[in-house]
Amino acid sequence: MTTPTETYVDASGGDWDEVVAAAQKGQPDRLVVNMGPQHPSTHGVLRLILTLEGETVTEARVGIGYLHTGIEKNMEYRTWTQGTTFVTRMDYLTPLFNETVYCLAVEKLLGITDRIPERANVIRVMMMELNRIASHFVAMATFGMELGATTIMTNGFREREMVLDIFEMVTGLRMNHAYVRPGGVAQDLPPGTVGKVRELLAEMPKRLKDMRKLLDANPIYLARTRDVAYLDVTGCLALGVTGPILRAAGLPWDLRKAKPYCGYENYEFDVPVSDGADVYARYRVRMAEIEESLKIIEQCLDKLQPGPVMIEDAKIGWPAQLALGPDGMGNAPSHIAHIMGRGGSMEALIHHFKLVTEGFRVPPGQAYAMVESPKGELGCYAVSDGGPRPYRVHFRDPSFTNLQAVAAMCEGGTVADVIAAVASIDPVMGGVDR
Amino acid sequence: MTSNEQQGKPNLPEKDNLPAELGRQRLNSPIARTGMFGAKTTGDTSGYGRLRVYRPAPLASERPYSNPDDPRTLYFDEVADALERSLKEVGTPYDTAIKRVVVDRGEITFHVRREHLVDVVSRLRDDPALRFELCLGVNGVHYPDDTDNELHAVYELRSITHNREIRLEVTCPDADPHIPSIVSVYPTNDWHERETWDFFGIVFDGHPALTRIQMPDDWHGHPQRKDYPLGGIPVEYRGAKVPPPDERRSYA
Numbered sequence: 001m002t003t004p005t006e007t008y009v010d011a012s013g014g015d016w017d018e019v020v021a022a023a024q025k026g027q028p029d030r031l032v033v034n035m036g037p038q039h040p041s042t043h044g045v046l047r048l049i050l051t052l053e054g055e056t057v058t059e060a061r062v063g064i065g066y067l068h069t070g071i072e073k074n075m076e077y078r079t080w081t082q083g084t085t086f087v088t089r090m091d092y093l094t095p096l097f098n099e100t101v102y103c104l105a106v107e108k109l110l111g112i113t114d115r116i117p118e119r120a121n122v123i124r125v126m127m128m129e130l131n132r133i134a135s136h137f138v139a140m141a142t143f144g145m146e147l148g149a150t151t152i153m154t155n156g157f158r159e160r161e162m163v164l165d166i167f168e169m170v171t172g173l174r175m176n177h178a179y180v181r182p183g184g185v186a187q188d189l190p191p192g193t194v195g196k197v198r199e200l201l202a203e204m205p206k207r208l209k210d211m212r213k214l215l216d217a218n219p220i221y222l223a224r225t226r227d228v229a230y231l232d233v234t235g236c237l238a239l240g241v242t243g244p245i246l247r248a249a250g251l252p253w254d255l256r257k258a259k260p261y262c263g264y265e266n267y268e269f270d271v272p273v274s275d276g277a278d279v280y281a282r283y284r285v286r287m288a289e290i291e292e293s294l295k296i297i298e299q300c301l302d303k304l305q306p307g308p309v310m311i312e313d314a315k316i317g318w319p320a321q322l323a324l325g326p327d328g329m330g331n332a333p334s335h336i337a338h339i340m341g342r343g344g345s346m347e348a349l350i351h352h353f354k355l356v357t358e359g360f361r362v363p364p365g366q367a368y369a370m371v372e373s374p375k376g377e378l379g380c381y382a383v384s385d386g387g388p389r390p391y392r393v394h395f396r397d398p399s400f401t402n403l404q405a406v407a408a409m410c411e412g413g414t415v416a417d418v419i420a421a422v423a424s425i426d427p428v429m430g431g432v433d434r
Numbered sequence: 435m436t437s438n439e440q441q442g443k444p445n446l447p448e449k450d451n452l453p454a455e456l457g458r459q460r461l462n463s464p465i466a467r468t469g470m471f472g473a474k475t476t477g478d479t480s481g482y483g484r485l486r487v488y489r490p491a492p493l494a495s496e497r498p499y500s501n502p503d504d505p506r507t508l509y510f511d512e513v514a515d516a517l518e519r520s521l522k523e524v525g526t527p528y529d530t531a532i533k534r535v536v537v538d539r540g541e542i543t544f545h546v547r548r549e550h551l552v553d554v555v556s557r558l559r560d561d562p563a564l565r566f567e568l569c570l571g572v573n574g575v576h577y578p579d580d581t582d583n584e585l586h587a588v589y590e591l592r593s594i595t596h597n598r599e600i601r602l603e604v605t606c607p608d609a610d611p612h613i614p615s616i617v618s619v620y621p622t623n624d625w626h627e628r629e630t631w632d633f634f635g636i637v638f639d640g641h642p643a644l645t646r647i648q649m650p651d652d653w654h655g656h657p658q659r660k661d662y663p664l665g666g667i668p669v670e671y672r673g674a675k676v677p678p679p680d681e682r683r684s685y686a
Contacts, residue, residue: 240622394573
């Protein structure tokens with residue numbers, strides 16, 4: 001071990017008077033600051049280790065892992081269907097993207113990608129685009145809060161609430177839905193959903209306009225975001241950064257256009273880009289993406305045709321849909337009649353029981369599926385050994401990869417810009433650590 | 435699509451494709467598991483106790499890799515040709531660097547020998563005919579039964595220029611878990627390689643700072659390997675005990 005040539009003052013505990021005295025004696029010119037893991041501006045439990053010279057950041061290191069929950073390992077001990085319940089909790093602001101990418105990978109392994117009912121695909125697209133709006137609003141809301149603009153925060157969360165109301169109506173939960181399942185979706189849309197989505201479509205443009213009035217040309221906001229945390233296309237690709245950050249650097253790369261899934265090739269929408277490559281450009285791209293999402297949702301409502309929402313394959317799709325009972329959930333009366341009624345079918349009962357407890361088997365092999373989540377490319381790599389449980393599932397979470405850009409964005413800037421840089425990456429630690 | 439194509443094998447002549455012939459072939463492949471319903475003791479009265487399930491030997495696809503009926507596969511031959519030519523330019527024979535190629539479910543996987551990994555990815559990134567600019571990271575898979583190749587590292591690569599994607603798979607034995615790092619070619623793999631080291635114990639030689647990333651620094655073991663238990667304790671509810679998930683009945 002080398003002996004330190006500088007005087008070190010440890011300010012992480014002890015008697016403060018001694019720390020101050022020691023600091024005055026040694027007069028250190030370098031300060032290492034631990035920002036997080038409990039810090040209001042670090043989006044959860046992100047830890048930033050900043051080396052400062054005065055106000056300038058000379059080195060920015062990132063510590064993660066404080067929210068690691070072993071989701072990938074846990075999934076190896078559950079059925080393929082139960083997996084959706086785990087993945088929805090990864091990036092908790094984009095649950096429907098996590099579920100969809102996982103189901104796309106399982107469906108690819110099963111070889112049933114082309115047999116997913118049209119209505120299920122339209123519902124998936126609609127729910128994902130609603131989710132994109134919610135996620136982008138949270139990105140802007142937390143960003144405003146971290147810069148001290150609480151109105152942005154309250155407005156952003158208020159707008160998101162409209163989306164969450166729809167989610168609650170459709171899936172029963174505001175987050176952690178487990179709504180998208182291999183083969184389709186868990187339940188059809190309840191009556192009244194279309195009306196509620198139309199309400200959102202009518203209201204949201206006004207809310208967006210209000211947000212734009214607050215931010216687009218706000219001199220304080222511009223001063224905090226213009227030319228801050230610059231990262232160009234070369235830097236983005238080298239660091240694997242995708243999503244709004246890459247598009248804000250000028251590359252119109254969007255998997256919905258490049259590798260359409262769930263029928264995205266049938267929707268008309270634009271891919272917003274900007275050439276600022278700074279925090280402000282990323283904000284503009286996110287705003288424009290919300291507008292494009294509204295367009296897609298409108299087209300979804302036009303495409304919604306009556307039909308099944310789960311694949312018509314008795315070996316994959318569960319035979320019964322729950323109906324509403326006095327406690328909010330209940331059995332399916334028609335299925336119970338089929339089992340218990342005159343000439344009841346014991347085989348139907350066994351089949352249902354086996355499919356739910358044991359699950360379906362997936363042919364051996366590996367597959368990679370990806371979707372364009374609000375944060376970038378979300379990938380799911382799944383391996384099956386032919387059994388009813390995943391052999392291995394791995395998620396390429398965009399937040400995880402994008403966070404690597406913190407050093408490139410922050411070094412040489414000031415401490416205040418670190419907050420803006422991290423907020424513009426929009427990391428969610430649930431997804432980063434999984 | 436025949437079942438052969440789904441498994442990445444070429445179309446066979448009809449006499450080799452008969453169920454009896456395929457059944458004979460299956461009996462020659464390694465046994466993947468025995469029994470059923472998780473029953474391991476003599477108390478098994480299900481009659482499934484002597485069941486043997488065979489797993490096909492590692493696949494290798496033959497040329498042509500592209501299937502005109504499957505639009506997802508159309509560029510596979512072009513990529514393989516370009517890679518062969520490009521590797522020849524730097525003096526690495528294609529057959530030495532690439533162990534085998536598997537085409538399955540509309541995806542192509544190049545099994546690369548670990549000694550040549552850095553050469554292969556540099557050509558994949560820099561050759562104008564290939565141009566895989568974006569690496570989507572690496573992750574591990576642990577196959578304890580794959581003797582001398584227990585640990586696999588899987589890389590997804592994407593070309594934005596040509597809108598293509600391929601997968602590389604590199605293996606290393608458990609006794610010598612070393613794979614060269616490709617951070618010098620794709621800086622994005624920094625954290626991904628740290629994560630794979632953390633969870634699988636694969637040492638990426640040449641990585642600038644291969645430390646744990648998700649688990650605490652002083653953690654022992656690599657949690658996502660198959661020989662690492664899930665953990666958990668039995669939970670008691672109204673007198674009944676529910677065992678932890680990895681000790682429950684397995685239908686696998």
